[in-house]
Amino acid sequence: MDNYNDPWDKIRWHNEEHFSIDEVGFNLVSWGSPKKKTTENNFVLVKDPSFAKSMARICAPLTPKNIIEFGLYHGASLVLLDKIFTPDSIIGIDERQEHPALSQYRKGSSAHSVIEPYCGVKQDHTDKLIQILESHFPKKNVDLIIDDCSHLYEPTKAAFLTSFPYLKSGGIYIIEDWGWAHWPGEFQKKEFFPGTPLSKLVFELLMLQSVIPNVIAKIETDYNHVAITKGEESSPNNRKLFELIKCKTSIHIEKQ
Numbered sequence: 053m054d055n056y057n058d059p060w061d062k063i064r065w066h067n068e069e070h071f072s073i074d075e076v077g078f079n080l081v082s083w084g085s086p087k088k089k090t091t092e093n094n095f096v097l098v099k100d101p102s103f104a105k106s107m108a109r110i111c112a113p114l115t116p117k118n119i120i121e122f123g124l125y126h127g128a129s130l131v132l133l134d135k136i137f138t139p140d141s142i143i144g145i146d147e148r149q150e151h152p153a154l155s156q157y158r159k160g161s162s163a164h165s166v167i168e169p170y171c172g173v174k175q176d177h178t179d180k181l182i183q184i185l186e187s188h189f190p191k192k193n194v195d196l197i198i199d200d201c202s203h204l205y206e207p208t209k210a211a212f213l214t215s216f217p218y219l220k221s222g223g224i225y226i227i228e229d230w231g232w233a234h235w236p237g238e239f240q241k242k243e244f245f246p247g248t249p250l251s252k253l254v255f256e257l258l259m260l261q262s263v264i265p266n267v268i269a270k271i272e273t274d275y276n277h278v279a280i281t282k283g284e285e286s287s288p289n290n291r292k293l294f295e296l297i298k299c300k301t302s303i304h305i306e307k308q
């Protein structure tokens with residue numbers, strides 16, 4: 053078996069929009085680009101070509117064994133996580149039905165992990181999510197959670213509140229495409245994503261970090277991702293976490 057210092061070095065790029073790992077091909081598409089088809093061992097992956105370097109940097113401290121992903125589309129990202137990290141277990145959540153190519157891959161002999169997609173489940177279906185997470189991770193030992201799902205403020209926040217407690221200390225929670233409200237061009241003209249910008253959640257997380265010590269150890273952002281590293285403490289009351297934020301919008305300085 054090949055040895056890689058960085059697991060992301062397993063990727064073989066053929067051009068900007070196409071790479072492969074072992075027998076599986078990945079065809080990159082971006083938001084609003086023409087549709088491509090997923091076929092057996094040849095998956096459409098909804099990512100910008102810069103995602104891999106960014107993921108390699110964010111995930112460098114981890115050797116993830118237990119992974120959760122929100123937002124599967126055709127399942128390419130689950131297959132990619134399986135190939136890159138060869139973890140023990142990957143749980144996927146999506147409101148859409150499972151693509152046959154994912155089903156074929158995860159039931160076949162080349163899948164490394166136990167990959168379980170929960171299809172027909174919304175990311176803000178809190179009771180169902182708790183049931184799934186408790187059944188897989190009662191020890192709250194998840195290493196990596198990736199949210200590439202609705203990208204909407206309310207459901208993304210709901211999924212964070214429910215699943216962040218299942219991360220272990222030092223584990224990382226990644227939210228993709230957090231900056232859509234600020235993307236130029238088409239994204240400014242039409243309501244690609246409706247409602248509250250997802251960046252509001254990023255600011256709230258920053259504020260939260262200053263209100264309660266040791267629950268969030270670190271927050272870092274780049275073009276693609278916001279990555280929240282879990283601290284050593286679990287939060288006092290997760291449902292009410294965001295109510296702890298004390299929000300002054302200006303600071304009044306008395307003249308001497």
Ligand SMILES: C[S@@+](CC[C@H](N)C(=O)[O-])C[C@H]1O[C@@H](n2cnc3c(N)ncnc32)[C@H](O)[C@@H]1O
Nearest residue numbers: 097098123124125129146147174175200201202
């Ligand atoms: C951008 S695609 C995921 C792409 C995939 N991670 C990849 O890299 O190829 C977003 C997915 O989120 C799902 N989704 C959107 N809103 C959702 C919600 N509220 N609950 C569950 N799934 C949702 C969609 O069905 C879609 O499959």
